[in-house]
Amino acid sequence: MSARDALLDAYQSLLLTEGQRATTLTAVAAEAGVSKGGLLYHFASKEALAEGLLERLDELLGEDLAEMASAADGPSRYYVRTSVWTGGALDRAFVAVSQLAQEAHAGAREAMNRARRRWLDLIREEVGEEVTAQAILLLGDGLYFDAALSGGTDPEREDVFSAMDLLPIVDRLLAAARA
Amino acid sequence: MSARDALLDAYQSLLLTEGQRATTLTAVAAEAGVSKGGLLYHFASKEALAEGLLERLDELLGEDLAEMASAADGPSRYYVRTSVWTGGALDRAFVAVSQLAQEAHAGAREAMNRARRRWLDLIREEVGEEVTAQAILLLGDGLYFDAALSGGTDPEREDVFSAMDLLPIVDRLLAAARA
DNA sequence: GTCTATAATTGGATAGAC
DNA sequence: GTCTATCCAATTATAGAC
Numbered sequence: 219m220s221a222r223d224a225l226l227d228a229y230q231s232l233l234l235t236e237g238q239r240a241t242t243l244t245a246v247a248a249e250a251g252v253s254k255g256g257l258l259y260h261f262a263s264k265e266a267l268a269e270g271l272l273e274r275l276d277e278l279l280g281e282d283l284a285e286m287a288s289a290a291d292g293p294s295r296y297y298v299r300t301s302v303w304t305g306g307a308l309d310r311a312f313v314a315v316s317q318l319a320q321e322a323h324a325g326a327r328e329a330m331n332r333a334r335r336r337w338l339d340l341i342r343e344e345v346g347e348e349v350t351a352q353a354i355l356l357l358g359d360g361l362y363f364d365a366a367l368s369g370g371t372d373p374e375r376e377d378v379f380s381a382m383d384l385l386p387i388v389d390r391l392l393a394a395a396r397a
Numbered sequence: 398m399s400a401r402d403a404l405l406d407a408y409q410s411l412l413l414t415e416g417q418r419a420t421t422l423t424a425v426a427a428e429a430g431v432s433k434g435g436l437l438y439h440f441a442s443k444e445a446l447a448e449g450l451l452e453r454l455d456e457l458l459g460e461d462l463a464e465m466a467s468a469a470d471g472p473s474r475y476y477v478r479t480s481v482w483t484g485g486a487l488d489r490a491f492v493a494v495s496q497l498a499q500e501a502h503a504g505a506r507e508a509m510n511r512a513r514r515r516w517l518d519l520i521r522e523e524v525g526e527e528v529t530a531q532a533i534l535l536l537g538d539g540l541y542f543d544a545a546l547s548g549g550t551d552p553e554r555e556d557v558f559s560a561m562d563l564l565p566i567v568d569r570l571l572a573a574a575r576a
Numbered sequence: 577g578t579c580t581a582t583a584a585t586t587g588g589a590t591a592g593a594c
Numbered sequence: 595g596t597c598t599a600t601c602c603a604a605t606t607a608t609a610g611a612c
Contacts, residue, residue: 235501237499237500237501238418239418239500240500317499319546320499320546320548321415321416321418322416327546330546331546348562349565350566352558353536353566356535356536356540356543357535357539359538359540360534360537360538360542361535361538362542363538363539363545364535366542367495367498367499367509367510368506369499379535383527383528384528384532384535387528387529390573391569394569
């Protein structure tokens with residue numbers, strides 16, 4: 219793995235588990251096992267780190283949308299399935315960027331809205347009804363909210379959501395929308 | 398309004414619209430129209446501000462749960478209705494605290510989980526089924542996530558969620574759970 | 577490509593005047 | 595109860611050695 223990727227991983231991981239305030243250049247460098255100077259060779263500023271993360275999100279999102287569009291069980295089920303926290307690459311990038319968005323980072327807000335709009339487009343296409351599509355999008359948002367709150371990792375949680383349990387709910391919404 | 402409340406409002410408002418990083422003592426004092434020294438007379442530290450906000454949330458949550466439990470249209474509909482962003486006092490406090498929770502603030506995480514557990518309890522009582530209750534909670538979480546992303550205020554948004562539209566979805570879930 | 581040293585600025589907090 | 599002045603630590607970023 220390139221040093222650049224390792225630094226981006228460290229940045230993302232700290233955002234996820236410690237939040238913005240604790241995600242300092244010193245902390246990122248330490249997490250990645252390099253010095254601050256080393257970090258700044260690859261990313262000339264903190265903003266450059268943010269932009270790197272946004273690029274990564276867009277890349278992962280492209281792959282995700284392709285899979286979602288051609289998912290055997292349909293986009294809606296795919297979306298809810300994959301919104302349950304599994305610690306996957308896209309999940310991690312998405313929740314990390316959501317932290318930036320909450321700091322009023324314009325680029326991050328655009329990226330988040332872009333992602334959610336495209337997910338919603340695929341869901342709407344399948345469901346055929348706007349409000350049901352919104353509800354399914356919101357279910358996924360809720361799962362991301364939950365992940366963001368617990369820092370993406372909280373092994374002591376008792377009330378974890380399970381994809382297996384939630385999918386029948388999605389089926390009900392789909393069936394009702396078609397009826 | 399007491400100076401204390403004005404400072405707490407300023408703190409909450411900055412958390413909501415600017416995020417953690419921008420919510421400095423200087424910024425809070427300026428927003429409230431006092432000096433840093435003035436602020437620190439009422440709240441001896443930044444942590445004291447956070448604790449003040451948590452107290453406010455617990456207070457508002459108590460009122461909300463009482464209303465939710467006795468809502469004419471039932472707890473589930475009440476919950477989704479009131480999770481749509483209206484800029485109400487509880488909404489604002491909840492989303493502001495969610496920002497603290499994302500900074501791994503232990504007290505904030507506990508408060509959030511406490512709130513969500515109690516909301517879920519009331520919903521489960523009405524619905525009678527665990528997974529449907531979870532889905533309704535997630536719908537509300539999704540609405541909060543959306544609010545948190547846009548800083549609670551983004552008049553230029555085109556894709557705003559409406560309580561009127563979403564309530565039929567809740568009705569479907571309730572009906573299906575009872576069938 | 578990575579490090580150390582350091583500059584410049586900001587943030588949280590204290591002391592003491594009014 | 596509010597303000598100004600000030601201190602110290604932390605943070606971003608630069609310069610230059612290796």
